[in-house]
Every structure is written in structure tokens, then in C-alpha cells.
Amino acid sequence: xxxxxxxxxxxxxxxxxxxxxxxxxxxxxxxxxxxxxxxxxxxxxxxxxxxxxxxxxxxxxxxxxxxxxxxxxxxxxxxxxxxxxxxxxxxxxxxxxxxxxxxxxxxxxxxxxxxxxxxxxxxxxxxxxxxxxxxxxxxxxxxxxxxxxxxxxxxx
Numbered sequence: 001x002x003x004x005x006x007x008x009x010x011x012x013x014x015x016x017x018x019x020x021x022x023x024x025x026x027x028x029x030x031x032x033x034x035x036x037x038x039x040x041x042x043x044x045x046x047x048x049x050x051x052x053x054x055x056x057x058x059x060x061x062x063x064x065x066x067x068x069x070x071x072x073x074x075x076x077x078x079x080x081x082x083x084x085x086x087x088x089x090x091x092x093x094x095x096x097x098x099x100x101x102x103x104x105x106x107x108x109x110x111x112x113x114x115x116x117x118x119x120x121x122x123x124x125x126x127x128x129x130x131x132x133x134x135x136x137x138x139x140x141x142x143x144x145x146x147x148x149x150x151x152x153x154x155x156x
Contacts (some may be wrong), residue, residue, distance in 0.1 A: 006068055008032060009078025020066035025049045027065045028075060036076025036105050040134070047106030047133030051075050057113040057129075076105050079112055088112045091150035092143075099137035106133040111147045120151055 005014045006027070015031040023042075028034045028051070037060050040048030044059035051060045052074040080086030085093070088111045098104040107130060114121060114129040121129070126147045135143070 002066070004065055004069055006032075006065070006073060007071065008034070008073045009075060015065075017065055021064045023061050024051070024063040024065050024068045024073070025060035027068070028060060028073075034075045034077050036109075038102065038105050040102065040106075045132070045134070046103075047110065048102060050106040050109040050133070052079075052109055052113050052116075055113065055116060057110040074109075076108060079108070086112060087153060088115065088147070088150045091146040095142045095146040095149060097139050097142035097146040099139055102137075103133050103135040103139075107135070107143050111143075111150065114147070115151055121147070123148070 001016050001018055002020050003014060003016050005012055008028070013032055015027055017027065025037055025039060028037055037051055038048040039061065040046035042061050044062040047059070049059055049061040050057050053063070053068065054071050080089045088108050092098060092104070092108060110130055110133055114126065118125060123144060126144055130143065
């Protein structure tokens with residue numbers, strides 16, 4: 001058994017794992033009980049498991065827990081709180097950009113990573129950034145509006 005210390009949401013978290021190749025997603029959900037990242041496809045194609053690792057949107061189902069050591073990991077739970085929503089979370093609520101919730105974690109985390117690097121993206125940049133996140137409910141227009149709202153810094 002191997003012991004790993006991860007920097008998750010600004011806190012050092014230690015966990016034991018039998019397999020150092022265990023996906024970060026499993027460590028986050030099963031060991032640390034963080035349920036923002038979702039298991040979607042398990043192949044890194046849907047985006048439901050997206051977290052921010054060292055400022056980049058990453059698929060946690062594809063990153064081994066051993067590779068995550070020493071990196072700054074932010075999950076949906078670490079982005080904001082119910083009392084102090086991140087601007088992207090607030091924009092998703094204001095634009096009603098979620099339906100079933102399958103894609104919401106990935107969309108929000110990808111948008112937050114985009115805005116951290118490109119504070120005023122144009123619509124094409126937003127679409128490109130979110131292209132790898134699958135949504136089956138058809139809320140794409142609302143998601144784009146939410147990211148645009150967040151880029152403007154508007155919470156309501």
C-alpha cells in the first residue's frame with residue numbers, strides 16, 4: 001500500500017492506495033468524499049470528472065493519483081462555497097445553465113480554468129474551451145451565456 005499526500009482545495013490530504021495508478025477521480029470521490037467531479041465515461045472524453053490541476057482543466061479519471069502528488073488540485077467544492085459562490089458558479093445559477101447535472105461540474109471547472117487564463121474570452125474561445133465537455137440536455141446556449149456573464153464579473 002502506498003501513501004499519497006495531495007493538495008486538494010488548499011489543504012494537504014493524505015490517503016492510502018493499493019494502486020498508484022488509481023485514477024485521481026476515485027481518490028477524490030472515494031477516499032476524500034468530494035463529489036463535485038463525477039464519473040462519466042471513464043475515458044476522459046465527457047468532462048464530467050474535470051478538476052483544475054495547477055491551473056489547467058484536467059480529466060481526473062485519466063490522471064493517476066501518483067501523478068497528482070505535489071500539484072495544486074481544485075474541485076468544484078474548492079471553487080466556491082454556498083455562502084461565497086465563485087463567479088462562474090453564480091453565473092451558471094443566474095443563467096439556469098444546468099439541467100440534469102451530468103456536465104455541470106466539467107463545464108464550470110473548464111470555464112473557471114479558461115477565465116483564469118483568459119479573463120475576457122470571445123465566444124469562439126469559450127466554445128473551443130468547452131468543446132470537450134458533453135451535454136445531452138441542450139443547455140449549450142445557456143452555458144455560453146453563463147461563461148460570458150462570469151467574464152463580465154456579473155454575479156446576478
